[in-house]
Amino acid sequence: MNKAENIIVGISIGDLNGIGGEIVLKTFEDERILDFCTPVIFASIKSMSFLKTHFKSTINFHSINSINQVASGKVNVFNCWKEPVNIDFGKEDTKIGEFAIKSLASVTKALKNGDVDVLVTAPINKHNIQSEEFNFPGHTDYLAQELEGESLMFMVTDTLRVGLLTDHVPVKDISKHITSELIEKKINTVYNSLLKDFKIGRPKIAVLGINPHTGDSGVIGTEDDDVLRPTLKKIKDTGKLVYGPYAADSFFGSNNYKNFDAIIASYHDQGLIPFKTLSFGQGVNYTAGLNKVRTSPDHGTAYEIAGKGEADENSFKEALYTAIQIFKNRCDYEEITSNQLKKAPRIERKQRPN
Structure with missing residues (x-):
């Protein structure tokens, strides 16, 4: 684990018909956040552009198709899909659930490969994500299978x-x-x-x-x-x-x-x-x-207010800050443990008598 100055944060977009997109946008409209982390939203530039227009966001996205194109100081959007998405705020939709899982699977792969340092997940609908390919009660159970520990x-x-x-x-x-x-x-x-x-x-x-x-x-x-x-x-x-x-x-x-x-x-x-x-x-x-850091806000999709611009981003913002701090704390812990091992006295084995 390398203690990077600018931590790469992978973000799964969650249920696009819920408030996930809105709280992500509101969080990164504060450009000061880009001074200490590099966000990568796993979705599509078309979907994020629709959300930007709907919520009148001022964010300028950096669209990428490969993880090595990530740019610091920008809000990156990694394109997980190319097909158009019909976003209908407040509606439960199994097709939207499929896109939520595409986002989650893609960012989890990047997390496992070390292409992103931490994962922050926007809310999903636990019902519309169920399929033959994805049969988990939620994020936690899926990540428990995919990651170590x-x-x-x-x-x-x-x-x-x-x-x-x-x-x-x-x-x-x-x-x-x-x-x-x-x-x-x-x-x-x-x-x-x-x-x-x-x-x-x-x-x-x-x-x-x-x-x-x-x-x-x-x-x-x-x-x-x-x-x-x-x-x-x-x-x-x-x-x-x-x-x-x-x-x-x-x-x-x-x-x-x-x-x-x-x-x-x-x-x-x-x-x-x-x-x-x-x-x-x-x-x-x-x-x-x-073995990897994952956080999320403490609420769900909040369909009842989705699309209205009323969602509070504070819990998502806290999830972002917490993920970054835990990553840094783990780096510190590993460094301290490593130094202690180096300083530990070496115990010589006694020679066996002939």
């Missing part, structure tokens, strides 16, 4: 970080998925991310219970006592500062979350409802644990 949905702001044991899992199946192995794997992913991606030297992690009131000693389910508590004790015995399980209903309202560097929720809504309540519009969805 153990993926984890990590919702982050400057002051709040919430990870998930299970993400896009039906409520009725949650307890089946939460095993001791899964808990250890997810906590280790969060722990390592806090060290490498967020420069936190001795992370403190809280874990929320599976059942209401963490099971009330088995009255409301036994999973907390049978699986969660013993696993957390095992992890804590290794020296990691891991605490819990905490009753989820009062954890955030009591401000207890402020005492920890990260909180791990047992399932999607348990973690995301309080996260979005506390930080909606400023939060970032970060896929931790992978």
Whole structure:
């Protein structure tokens, strides 16, 4: 990983009938952003020109057909397709879903090849992207297959970080998925991310219970006592500062979350409802644990306001900043680790007697 002065940011355009195009345009209308990153939007110049005209954007795009044509100081558009696109704001359209996946697949290939440094994804519609070729609940699952590492949905702001044991899992199946192995794997992913991606030297992690009131000693389910508590004790015995399980209903309202560097929720809504309540519009969805950096805004396609010029770009902008900062933090971590290895005393092997 090279610590570039001007980081190349690959951007998947997402659902063109949603607000993705608008928030991308609004973000890069501030030309100061081009001083510290080079954006490459994976779409087509025709589609982006339509969006530019519709939203009266002042951006001058640099159209490219090869990744080696990327120009710093410009908003690059890598042409993933040539055919015309019928953009109809606010409408769910499987054809638009196909273009969203073309964009995602193309930028993911560039990310894997090292042609872009980080990935920021605009929102997709999880329903209209489904096909025989693409059968994933969303970005996270697809990237987990394409990239190396153990993926984890990590919702982050400057002051709040919430990870998930299970993400896009039906409520009725949650307890089946939460095993001791899964808990250890997810906590280790969060722990390592806090060290490498967020420069936190001795992370403190809280874990929320599976059942209401963490099971009330088995009255409301036994999973907390049978699986969660013993696993957390095992992890804590290794020296990691891991605490819990905490009753989820009062954890955030009591401000207890402020005492920890990260909180791990047992399932999607348990973690995301309080996260979005506390930080909606400023939060970032970060896929931790992978060998590449990917972020996205904390909202969806917002069809109800698509095309009206009302979309707030702040969450996308935060996703961009977060991706860049994590990339730099990882570079720093690798440099420090490398220097420590170089300075480590060499241990000579003892000669065996003849």
